[in-house]
Amino acid sequence: MTQTHITLPPEIFKAYDIRGIVGKSLTPEICRAVGQALGSLARERGQSAIAVGRDGRLSGPELAGALMQGIVSAGVDAIDVGCVPTPLTYFAAYELGCHSCVSVTGSHNPPDYNGLKMVIAGETLALDAIQQLKARIEAGELLTGSGTIRSADVRDAYVARIVGDVKLARPLKIVIDCGNGVAGGIAPALFRQLGCELVELFCEVDGNFPNHHPDPSKPENLQDVIRALQETDAEIGLAFDGDGDRLGVVTKDGEIIFPDRQLMLFAADVLSRVPGGEIIYDVKCTRLLAPFIRERGGRPTMWQTGHALIKKKLKETGAPLAGEMSGHVFFKERWFGFDDGLYTGARLLEILARSADPSAVLKALPNATSTPELNIKMAEGEPFALLDELKASARFTDAQEVITIDGLRVEYADGFGLARPSNTTPVVVLRFEADNPAALARIQDDFRRVLQAARPALALPF
Known part of the structure; x- marks a missing residue:
């Protein structure tokens, strides 16, 4: 055991990862300490090596280097898999047989952020x-030893595994926008090998993100894809987030197909081979998803938001497919069960290539009147306090069901309203959906009444 005298900012230890501002709340010294703690945990779980990958952020090499120094100081080997999308780091844990990995990534945060997504012994x-x-770090409960650092390149194995699995019925011409994120280093090669012709946007990896922010869940970041679809004969558009674990999809005429509707298409496809399979989705998803899954013989399961929480549920249930409104999609059928925007894009194209008009297939998916994700900013800790209060005392007019697995999701005969505390930032996340605009307004009024009764001074975004 070694003693450590390091101050750890509590705010970087998030619900699903470690994330902070480089040089301020997240430093090489902190990454080294985390590496030693991860190495110690890995050893306790009988593991001898951890794969380490990093996204294209400018701070990646230094922070990944410090992390690996920490890992080897605990007597565990570090396998450097280089600058690769987060799903390739997850893939490396399988391909290299080490079952543990860390991706040094700031995901879709601004350029001055970075962080760590961590898997130890498959968890x-x-x-x-x-x-x-x-x-563990603060108590100095850290093992010591002398592991080694070595390098491995799993990119060819990853591409080969997908190309061996996914078959397109015909070649497609597609737009891909990597937003200067790390997916740009591999996506063009992958989709060409699948037989696609590409219109490439911002596939040069650049941690400054000079063109637009690499977050396809925000419509403003998909405008370049929409424009390229208008100006070329490409049939469909795909966009990836900063570390390549989320996907955005745009039709030929510029309609954004949000991930809960993408999940319908994937569910129908997977259930054709896994009859009666369970499909998991998070509380932010459309209420049209559950009946769609049931009609195709599947079992819908609504669960908490968060990639790590969905992965845990996937493991527990053995479900073949899961997805989140944020764009994380998890295929267990034919794949490993981790979220992977590149593989999800390949599976989407496999389905769409069977049709002469891919956009028509996407646009035919059930749709409803809905809001995007809305946020109420509050002080640290306040969102959880507010939701606890509302769960205890709020009464909603004409509610058919109140679901409390993650905040409050209130189901009405003609729509739903959601309020949940974010696990990553101090906001209450809201989302509303209904059969028509009048029903949407009525449901929002019901939520407004309840929220204002609890916190009269709250500034509501609807």
Whole structure:
């Protein structure tokens, strides 16, 4: 055991990962300490090596280097898999047989952020496990030893695995927008090998993100894809987030197909081979998803938001497919069960290539009147306090069901309203959906009444 005298900013230890501002709340010294703690945990779980990958952020090499120094100081080997999308780091844990990995990534945060997504002995670290990591460092409960650092390149194996699995019925011409994120280093090669002709946007990896922010969940970041579809004969558009684990999809005429509708298409496809399969989705998804899954013989399961929490549920249930409104999609059928925007894009094209008009297939998916994700900014800790209060005392008019697995999701005969505390930032996340605009307005009024009764001074975004 070694003693450590390092101050750890509590705010970087998030629900699903570690994330902070480089040089301020997240430093090489902190990454080294986390590496030693992860190495210690890996050893306790009988593991001897951890794969380390990093996204295209400018701070990646230094922070990944410090992390690996920490890992080897605990007597565990570090396998450097280089600058690759987060799903390739997850893939490396399988391909190299080490079952543990860390992706040094700031995901879709601004350029001055970075962070760590961590898997030890096949378990994605989240919630208490991340807090225990912090406590271990502060208590100095760290093993020592002398591991080695070596390099491995799993990119060819990853592409070969997907190309061997996914078959397109015909060649497609597609737009791909990597937003200067790390997916740009591999996506063009992957989709060409699948037989696609490409219109490439911002596929040069650049941690400054000079063109637009690499977050396809925001419509403003998909405008370049929409324009390219108008100006070329490409049939469909795909966009990836900063670390390549999320996907955005745009039709030929510029309609954004949000991930809960993408999940319908994937569910129908997977259920054709896995009859009666369970499909998991998060509380933010459309209420049209559950009946769609049931009609195709599947079992819908609504669950908490958060990639780590969905992965845990996937493991527990053995479900073949899961997805989140944020764009994380998890295929267990034919794949490994981790979220992977590139593989999800390949599976989407496999389905769409069977049709002469891919956009028509996407546009035919059930749709409803809905809001995007809305946020109420509050002080740290306040969102959880507010939701606890509302769960205890709020009464909603004409509610058919109140679901409390993650905040409050109130189901009405003609729509739903959602309020949940974010696990990553101090906001209450809201989303509304209904059969028509009048029903949407009525449901929002019901939520407004309840929220204003609890916090009269709250500035509501609707």
